[in-house]
Amino acid sequence: MERNLSVIVVAAGRGSRMGTKESKQFLELGGRPLFLRAIETFGRFERTAEIIVVTGESDVERCSRYIGEAGCPLVKTVVAGGAERQHSVYEGLKLASSPWVMVHDGVRPFIRTEDIASCYEEMLRRGAAVLAVPVKDTIKTVDAEGVIVDTPDRSLLWAIQTPQGFRRQQLLQAHERADAEGFVGTDDAMLAERLGVQVGIARGDYTNIKITTPEDLVYGEFLLRAEQKETES
Numbered sequence: 001m002e003r004n005l006s007v008i009v010v011a012a013g014r015g016s017r018m019g020t021k022e023s024k025q026f027l028e029l030g031g032r033p034l035f036l037r038a039i040e041t042f043g044r045f046e047r048t049a050e051i052i053v054v055t056g057e058s059d060v061e062r063c064s065r066y067i068g069e070a071g072c073p074l075v076k077t078v079v080a081g082g083a084e085r086q087h088s089v090y091e092g093l094k095l096a097s098s099p100w101v102m103v104h105d106g107v108r109p110f111i112r113t114e115d116i117a118s119c120y121e122e123m124l125r126r127g128a129a130v131l132a133v134p135v136k137d138t139i140k141t142v143d144a145e146g147v148i149v150d151t152p153d154r155s156l157l158w159a160i161q162t163p164q165g166f167r168r169q170q171l172l173q174a175h176e177r178a179d180a181e182g183f184v185g186t187d188d189a190m191l192a193e194r195l196g197v198q199v200g201i202a203r204g205d206y207t208n209i210k211i212t213t214p215e216d217l218v219y220g221e222f223l224l225r226a227e228q229k230e231t232e233s
Ligand SMILES: Nc1ccn([C@@H]2O[C@H](COP(=O)(O)OP(=O)(O)OP(=O)(O)O)[C@@H](O)[C@H]2O)c(=O)n1
Pocket: 010, 011, 012, 013, 014, 015, 016, 017, 018, 024, 025, 054, 081, 082, 083, 084, 085, 086, 088, 089, 104, 105, 106, 107, 108, 210, 211, 212
């Protein structure tokens, strides 16, 4: 089976919403820096050719050490990121060499190989794909005064996760265009959409949470225990 996928794991944020002194990607989950789990899962995916890890400039050395200790042979390099997530992705993307790339948040530790595979299949089918789940709540648009102005049709709303997969050249072009136009988006699909690329949705799982605020860590430890129980039974 051809290994035709470069994976970029971004872990260069500060985690301001987490509010800890330590950057959240290095906080412990099950006794280990939490970013390692996603890297290991992508390392088990049969299409992964290489993994590029992007972290803070002052964290490159210890990040490489954690990866070395965990033993992740597909990690090609650890590089410094930029001020915004988008800049960090771009730093990794410049070093990718496979025809297809997937970008994943280092702080989404519960990604499963079967969901990576679904995203991969949809990416091959459409040219670009993101993992997502239907929203469970009713969503409102609210104005600056705190008054509801609109209730979008929930059946059309999806919460977008990572991984997000693209043709490498197309994502590179999307980043270059965004950079030239001073556009900063919160995910990579937004940049591809601006190029007119059709991005498909692959249905993922609600457990693929992004560790963002302190209660996510508590839920993360719960998910980990549930996973361990299932392995033992
Ligand atoms: N300059 C940045 C900012 C974010 N990220 C990464 O992008 C992912 C998703 O971002 P988010 O949850 O917003 O992380 P932070 O920016 O660290 O969090 P916050 O917005 O609370 O500061 C994380 O894996 C984070 O490390 C990155 O690589 N480089």
